Every structure is written in structure tokens, then in C-alpha cells.
Amino acid sequence: MSQKTPSFAYGADRLTVGKALGIARGTLPGQLTEPVLERVRANREAVARIVAKGEPVYGINTGFGPLCTTRISADQTSLLQVNILKSHSVGVGDPIRGEIARLMLILKLHALSMGHSGVAETTLKRILWHIENEVTPVVPSQGSVGASGDLAPLAHLFLPLIGLGRVTYQGEVRDTAEVLGKFGMDPLELGPKEGLALINGTQFIAAHGVSVVEKMQQCLSQADIIGAMMLEGLQGSLRPFHEELHKLRPYPGTRHVAHRVRNLLKGSEILEDHIDCERVQDPYSLRCIPQVHGASRTAWLHLKELLETELNSVTDNPVVIDEELSISGGNFHGQPLAMALDYACLAASEIGNISDRRIYLALEGNQTDLPKLLMKDTGLNSGYMMLQYTSAALASENKSLCFPASADSIPTSMGQEDHVSMGSISGRKALQVLENVEKIQAVELLTAAQAFEYRKPLKSGWFLEKVHGLVRTRVSFAEADRVFATDIEAGLELIRSGALIRLLDTVSRKKALSLKTDYDELFETY
Incomplete structure (x- = not known):
């Protein structure tokens, strides 16, 4: 009897440095299992019900940072998520190494798969596609203050999901639209909270x-x-x-x-x-x-x-525990x-x-x-x-x-984010x-x-x-x-x-x- 090839289940197995490097280097396959996807779908439905209620929840139907008191109508919640990826893509400097960008994708996919971020199954599967096909986003090395997470580098990392930005594919840097066209794929349409979930986190720091x-x-x-x-x-x-x-x-x-x-x-x-x-x-x-x-x-x-x-x-942030409990922490x-x-x-x-x-x-x-x-x-x-x-x-x-x-710490976001980690x-x-x-x-x-x-x-x-x-x-x-x-x-x-x-x-x-x-x-x- 042949031995089963070991694999890593995002959102279920415990990730280590060695496993993360194994996935990034193609020696350890990663997968999204049905139990994990069920949990993700349930959390996504909780977000949909929050939107339907119309109660203000940060980043779902409000603006970001100092704009947290600005309400966003239900018909504009998707545009809000696209705009956050665009507006936060302000990184500068030389691109990080491709392996570190792949690690960022892996770490983010694992975190999102835990089912508290309100992202859609299609978004997770697209991130997995980037990892498996070595279509690696180009991410500038400078621009993050390390809270609210690594906003700028993560925004660049996920621009390709909406058809923007650049990626490295087969050893060349190319426009995302060109590579998606080669595979016959369309950009994703992000739903409520997805853009914020993608850019909020510590994956740039952790990948390093x-x-x-x-x-x-x-x-x-x-x-x-x-x-x-x-x-x-x-x-x-x-x-x-x-x-x-x-x-x-x-x-x-x-x-x-x-x-x-x-x-x-x-x-x-x-x-x-x-x-x-x-x-x-x-x-x-x-x-x-x-x-x-x-x-x-x-x-x-x-x-x-x-x-x-x-x-x-x-x-x-915010973390969606269930329909009744969404915590902005x-x-x-x-x-x-x-x-x-x-x-x-x-x-x-x-x-x-x-x-x-x-x-x-x-x-x-x-x-x-x-x-x-x-x-x-x-x-x-x-x-x-x-x-x-x-x-x-x-x-x-x-x-x-x-x-x-x-x-060091320099206040950002008009003082809303007044202590950052660098x-x-x-x-x-x-x-x-x-x-x-x-x-x-x-x-x-x-x-x-x-x-x-x-x-x-x-x-x-x-x-x-x-x-x-x-x-x-x-x-x-x-x-x-x-x-x-x-x-x-x-x-x-x-x-x-x-x-x-x-x-x-x-x-x-x-x-x-x-x-x-x-x-x-x-x-x-x-």
C-alpha cells in the first residue's frame, strides 16, 4: 500500500515555520478541506445578516480609520472593499523577495480560513490558486507601520484579486490582467468586509x-x-x-x-x-x-x-465571532x-x-x-x-x-491609530x-x-x-x-x-x- 502524501489543511492544522517554508517551496501541498469551507461559509453568512440589519459595524458598513463614523449604504459596501485595496496600495521601495510574498499569501490564507474574517469561499480559493500556480504578487518593501496591521504591503499583495497590480509569473514581472487573461480568469468581486479582512493583519511582519x-x-x-x-x-x-x-x-x-x-x-x-x-x-x-x-x-x-x-x-479587524458578536479590537x-x-x-x-x-x-x-x-x-x-x-x-x-x-511610534490615520509597532x-x-x-x-x-x-x-x-x-x-x-x-x-x-x-x-x-x-x-x- 502506498503511503499518503502529507499535506497541510489551511485553517485546521497547526502551522509552523518549517511547514510554511515547505508550502512556499512546493514540497508540502496545502488544501482547503470541506469542514473549513463550511465554517467559512457560515461566517460569511453572518456578515451578510449584519449588513441586512443595517447596524453599524466597522469596515462592513462604515468607513475606515478616522472615517469609522461615516455610514456606507448597503449598495456601496462592495465598492468600499475595492476602494480600500486601491487607496491603501501606497508602498514604495524595492519589491520584497518572491518567497516572502508567497509566505504572506500562505499566512493570510491560513488566518482567513479560521472563519472569523467574513471572507467568501471564492476569495480563499483564488488566494490558493496564486500559491499553487506561483503567480506571486509584487509587493513593495516599505510603507507599513505595523498597525493596523501591514496595510500597504497587504493591499499590494491582494490587488491581483481585483485584476490590478503586478505579479511575477514564470520568472517575469507582468501586469495582473495579462496573467489572468492567459488563464481565462476574471477579477473577483469583493463582498462586504473582504477588502478590509485582506489588508488588516501582520502577515508582512510574520513572513519576514x-x-x-x-x-x-x-x-x-x-x-x-x-x-x-x-x-x-x-x-x-x-x-x-x-x-x-x-x-x-x-x-x-x-x-x-x-x-x-x-x-x-x-x-x-x-x-x-x-x-x-x-x-x-x-x-x-x-x-x-x-x-x-x-x-x-x-x-x-x-x-x-x-x-x-x-x-x-x-x-x-473586526473579528466576526458570530452574527451577534463582532469585535473591533x-x-x-x-x-x-x-x-x-x-x-x-x-x-x-x-x-x-x-x-x-x-x-x-x-x-x-x-x-x-x-x-x-x-x-x-x-x-x-x-x-x-x-x-x-x-x-x-x-x-x-x-x-x-x-x-x-x-x-518608535508615529501616530497615523488622523490620530485614530496613535500607537503603531513599526x-x-x-x-x-x-x-x-x-x-x-x-x-x-x-x-x-x-x-x-x-x-x-x-x-x-x-x-x-x-x-x-x-x-x-x-x-x-x-x-x-x-x-x-x-x-x-x-x-x-x-x-x-x-x-x-x-x-x-x-x-x-x-x-x-x-x-x-x-x-x-x-x-x-x-x-x-x-
């Missing part, structure tokens, strides 16, 4: 959060690997990673990192060779790897946990994610900051028997000097990006910082591999020997100056691709070795 969780987790895992390799290259001590030490200050993140580094260095001849050396203490950038990397893991975990709540929440406010993303942004920056310090340490060549600037014939050659300039510039840029966007900026900044961290890690990977080479013929443990071998398939040992930008690009490809992590998984299986810790469920899954 999904990308941050994935990218940051990869950077954290690689930080431990590269840090362990640098520890070998600089002949650092393993004592600061001792299990008994971390039992006395038992933060899960710290213990997880210390355990991983101990396993990465298991069986190292390099460690054994200098176990009785006279150096009493290593600099903090080596000695405090568990504490610094571990603290950043704690910030990542906090974001992941909050984000999973957000992914499975109804975040538009604040579930659209981005503050819960904004603050967590700012925390994650700082935590990511610190991973790059300590990495730059280790790079600098490797170039000193004083206490570690390494040649200065990691090259023997310096003077004529500058060696690895300038690579640290690059990491220093990136680390400094990240520090300037760490000001918390959520600390969470969209928090998400965009966090991704920018992580992209810089990846570049810093590429520089540290090359620097650690160069230092590692000077420990030959001694060998490290299985894991790090394989990592060093992989680096050497892309970047050779540098005996003289060359265009190091090419090396950095090759290192960056290794970092971005996650090749180091996949390699260690392969080594674990082949050699029956394990990097697993008691905290893998917390820190290695999403």
Missing part, C-alpha cells in the same frame, strides 16, 4: 519572521562549527566548554553550544598536543563562545515560540513580533560581532605560533589583513542597524543584519581554515577535518596575496547553502558519531 527564524538558525549552527575550527587553529582550550562548568549556570542555549563544540572537537590530536601549554586563559571570543552563542540561541527560541503563536492566530497590532524581531536582530548582530573578534585574534600571530596575518612571507604580501577590514565594516554596520524599530522595519532590519552575518561568517570560515592548515600534520576530530576538506574544495590555502574577494564569494556560497551543516549530518550517519544534545528539540527544529 519566518525567514529570520530559518536564516538565523543556520547562522547559529554554523557559528558553533566555525568557532570550533577557529579554536583548533588558535590552539584554544576546551576547558571552558566542560559540562560541569555549565551545569553551574544551566542556560539551555549555553549548554547546547558547549556540548556541540565538545563533540566537534572529539578525537582531536591538535587539542592533545597543547593540553599542557602554559596559557592559562583564552581571550573571551574563544572562551565565551557558549555564553555568547547560547544567549543568541535563547533570543532565536523566543522569536520562534512567539512566531508560531502568530502564525496560528486571527489578526484582522487590536489583534492586528504588530508589537508582539516587533519586539521579538528587534531582540533577534541584536542577537544576530552579536554572532557577527564575536566572529569578527576571532578573525582579528587569528591575525595577531603572537601567542599561538601562527604567522602574523596568517601568511609567512608578509611585507611583500599583506596576507589576511584586509579580510578583517571587511568583517569589521559589516559588524559595525550591523551595530548601527540594532536600534529597535519597536521603540514591526515591518524590525523584520526587514533583522534580515539585513543576518545577511551581513553570513558574510562575516564567510570571512571567519576562510580565516579559520587558513589557521587550521598551520596545525598539520596534526589532525582534528572527524567533523572538523571534513569541514576543512570541504572548504579546500572551494578555496585553496593562500601562500601569497590574490584577489581575496573571489575567496569570500566562494565561502559565502558555502555559508548560504548550509553545506557545512549537511556535511556534518552525513558524517554523523556514516561514522555513527553524533552532534545531538538534550536541547535539539528546542534549538535545531522549527
Whole structure:
């Protein structure tokens, strides 16, 4: 009997970061089940009855924001929903990545499918069609203040439903009308509340959060690997990673990192060779790897946990419980994610900051028997000097990006929306910082591999020997100056691709070795 292909039921199953990415990348199919559609139809009928009663309900038969006291006649409620998509499409800046736009569609479809937003079944099915056919709306990156939800980006995201805006299809940006015509499809006619339900919510912030969780987790895992390799290259001590030490200050993140580094260095001849050396203490950038990397893991975990709540929440407004209870509240406010993303942004920056310090340490060549600037014939050659300039510039840029966007609020909507989260900026900044961290890690990977080479013929443990071998398939040992930008690009490809992590998984299986810790469920899954 063939196994049934797993799928995700919008509005019914619990969404995680991994599942959202799976749907966005086409590895996990999503579906609208009949029980969910029944619930959506019932909620839609409740909205129809509210309209028929004529009682004022925000966004259904009133204007928006400061116009909430302006009544809209029953025959104009559909036009009101079309106008809100048009008027709120005021985004500027470069478009967001296609994957983030697809994530926005996925997250919004899941939230609407919970049956408290008053949207029609046809609207849900059209959003699903966009996801399944990779007809991805073009969404500008700037213009959201993170409450009332991500209004501008969500308006751009759903302009295609009414035949407007632009979409990316088959690798090209095209007018929506052209693509709909190709499929023989007409724009939708939106009913009462639908436009407001589409644009009110936190899906721009949350979609960025999904990308941050994935990218940051990869950077954290690689930080431990590269840090362990640098520890070998600089002949650092393993004592600061001792299990008994971390039992006395038992933060899960710290213990997880210390355990991983101990396993990465298991069986190292390099460690054994200098176990009785006279150096009493290593600099903090080596000695405090568990504490610094571990603290950043704690910030990542906090974001992941909050984000999973957000992914499975109804975040538009008003929320229609039933015909008798429609609540105009604040579930659209981005503050819960904004603050967590700012925390994650700082935590990511610190991973790059300590990495730059280790790079600098490797170039000193004083206490570690390494040649200065990691090259023997310096003077004529500058060696690895300038690579640290690059990491220093990136680390400094990240520090300037760490000001918390959520600390600011500018009133909008004529004072009706007088406190906003700026969470969209928090998400965009966090991704920018992580992209810089990846570049810093590429520089540290090359620097650690160069230092590692000077420990030959001694060998490290299985894991790090394989990592060093992989680096050497892309970047050779540098005996003289060359265009190091090419090396950095090759290192960056290794970092971005996650090749180091996949390699260690392969080594674990082949050699029956394990990097697993008691905290893998917390820190290695999403």
C-alpha cells in the first residue's frame, strides 16, 4: 500500500515555520478541506445578516480609520472593499523577495480560513490558486507601520484579486490582467468586509519572521562549527566548554553550544598536543563562545515560540465571532513580533560581532605560533589583513542597524491609530543584519581554515577535518596575496547553502558519531 502524501489543511492544522517554508517551496501541498469551507461559509453568512440589519459595524458598513463614523449604504459596501485595496496600495521601495510574498499569501490564507474574517469561499480559493500556480504578487518593501496591521504591503499583495497590480509569473514581472487573461480568469468581486479582512493583519511582519527564524538558525549552527575550527587553529582550550562548568549556570542555549563544540572537537590530536601549554586563559571570543552563542540561541527560541503563536492566530479587524458578536479590537497590532524581531536582530548582530573578534585574534600571530596575518612571507604580501577590514565594516554596520524599530511610534490615520509597532522595519532590519552575518561568517570560515592548515600534520576530530576538506574544495590555502574577494564569494556560497551543516549530518550517519544534545528539540527544529 502506498503511503499518503502529507499535506497541510489551511485553517485546521497547526502551522509552523518549517511547514510554511515547505508550502512556499512546493514540497508540502496545502488544501482547503470541506469542514473549513463550511465554517467559512457560515461566517460569511453572518456578515451578510449584519449588513441586512443595517447596524453599524466597522469596515462592513462604515468607513475606515478616522472615517469609522461615516455610514456606507448597503449598495456601496462592495465598492468600499475595492476602494480600500486601491487607496491603501501606497508602498514604495524595492519589491520584497518572491518567497516572502508567497509566505504572506500562505499566512493570510491560513488566518482567513479560521472563519472569523467574513471572507467568501471564492476569495480563499483564488488566494490558493496564486500559491499553487506561483503567480506571486509584487509587493513593495516599505510603507507599513505595523498597525493596523501591514496595510500597504497587504493591499499590494491582494490587488491581483481585483485584476490590478503586478505579479511575477514564470520568472517575469507582468501586469495582473495579462496573467489572468492567459488563464481565462476574471477579477473577483469583493463582498462586504473582504477588502478590509485582506489588508488588516501582520502577515508582512510574520513572513519576514519566518525567514529570520530559518536564516538565523543556520547562522547559529554554523557559528558553533566555525568557532570550533577557529579554536583548533588558535590552539584554544576546551576547558571552558566542560559540562560541569555549565551545569553551574544551566542556560539551555549555553549548554547546547558547549556540548556541540565538545563533540566537534572529539578525537582531536591538535587539542592533545597543547593540553599542557602554559596559557592559562583564552581571550573571551574563544572562551565565551557558549555564553555568547547560547544567549543568541535563547533570543532565536523566543522569536520562534512567539512566531508560531502568530502564525496560528486571527489578526484582522473586526473579528466576526458570530452574527451577534463582532469585535473591533487590536489583534492586528504588530508589537508582539516587533519586539521579538528587534531582540533577534541584536542577537544576530552579536554572532557577527564575536566572529569578527576571532578573525582579528587569528591575525595577531603572537601567542599561538601562527604567522602574523596568517601568511609567512608578509611585507611583500599583506596576507589576511584586509579580510578583517571587511568583517569589521559589516559588524559595525550591523551595530548601527540594532536600534529597535519597536521603540518608535508615529501616530497615523488622523490620530485614530496613535500607537503603531513599526514591526515591518524590525523584520526587514533583522534580515539585513543576518545577511551581513553570513558574510562575516564567510570571512571567519576562510580565516579559520587558513589557521587550521598551520596545525598539520596534526589532525582534528572527524567533523572538523571534513569541514576543512570541504572548504579546500572551494578555496585553496593562500601562500601569497590574490584577489581575496573571489575567496569570500566562494565561502559565502558555502555559508548560504548550509553545506557545512549537511556535511556534518552525513558524517554523523556514516561514522555513527553524533552532534545531538538534550536541547535539539528546542534549538535545531522549527
